[in-house]
Amino acid sequence: MRSVSANVSELFVSFQGEGLHAGRRQLFVRLGGCPLRCRYCDTPESLVPVPVCRVVTADGVRRRSNPLGIGDVEAEVQALADAAPPLHAVAVTGGEPLLQIDFLVAWLSCRPRELPVLLETAGIMPERLVRVLPWVGIVSLDLKCPSNTGERARWDEHEACLRAAVAAGRDVYVKMPVDEDTAAEEVARGARLVAGVDPRVPLFLTPLTLPAEPTLTIGPGGLERFHALASRDHPDVRILPQLHKVLGIL
Numbered sequence: 001m002r003s004v005s006a007n008v009s010e011l012f013v014s015f016q017g018e019g020l021h022a023g024r025r026q027l028f029v030r031l032g033g034c035p036l037r038c039r040y041c042d043t044p045e046s047l048v049p050v051p052v053c054r055v056v057t058a059d060g061v062r063r064r065s066n067p068l069g070i071g072d073v074e075a076e077v078q079a080l081a082d083a084a085p086p087l088h089a090v091a092v093t094g095g096e097p098l099l100q101i102d103f104l105v106a107w108l109s110c111r112p113r114e115l116p117v118l119l120e121t122a123g124i125m126p127e128r129l130v131r132v133l134p135w136v137g138i139v140s141l142d143l144k145c146p147s148n149t150g151e152r153a154r155w156d157e158h159e160a161c162l163r164a165a166v167a168a169g170r171d172v173y174v175k176m177p178v179d180e181d182t183a184a185e186e187v188a189r190g191a192r193l194v195a196g197v198d199p200r201v202p203l204f205l206t207p208l209t210l211p212a213e214p215t216l217t218i219g220p221g222g223l224e225r226f227h228a229l230a231s232r233d234h235p236d237v238r239i240l241p242q243l244h245k246v247l248g249i250l
């Protein structure tokens with residue numbers, strides 16, 4: 001194995017809370033660091049590299065100093081997987097995992113293939129996504145609406161990422177977080193973008209949840225309106241809240 005290391009925030013097993021595979025039990029590898037600062041971010045502890053990685057096991061939480069080498073990460077992943085079958089996938093998340101692209105390529109290219117890798121990304125780094133796609137089976141892409149992130153628009157980057165994942169034949173779905181502040185024209189633009197690349201890619205409108213409590217930040221009327229709007233341009237628009245917040249799990 002090459003000596004590339006990673007800043008890992010957390011390793012744990014839980015149920016996938018969002019998108020096409022919500023409810024499936026997965027092993028999460030959460031990498032530290034993100035170039036964005038979405039107003040609604042629910043993983044603020046992963047925005048910058050962290051000194052210590054939390055490994056959540058059935059016996060409690062172990063802490064390991066960062067950075068972790070490829071062998072360290074793989075050994076922890078294997079131990080968690082062996083202790084907690086059955087699992088659907090290894091979910092690589094963040095932060096923005098593509099920030100640590102050299103580690104991802106080095107690790108994923110040499111790890112066992114029993115479990116597929118699900119990559120959760122904000123969809124803003126298409127060149128890096130292309131580099132890691134050969135070892136990723138499932139791609140979960142976000143569409144970020146400037147009206148609720150407070151960030152600048154990234155439509156071109158989102159489209160390039162989606163095109164790359166579709167062209168590679170990956171199992172891909174798109175999530176668009178929405179709340180009462182979300183601009184209707186951005187919902188419509190996102191739906192057109194996804195349908196324009198491939199109308200078979202499902203678009204999940206994800207109602208945002210207030211921090212620390214399972215209360216949605218958008219009511220049923222708003223969701224109905226956004227669903228109808230997006231459905232004018234996209235044939236497969238779905239509403240799905242963040243299941244892990246409803247269940248009160250990691």
Ligand code: SF4
Pocket residue numbers: 034035036037038040041042043046094095096122
């Ligand atoms: S991309 Fe994700 S991790 Fe980064 S700031 Fe936005 S919500 Fe948080």
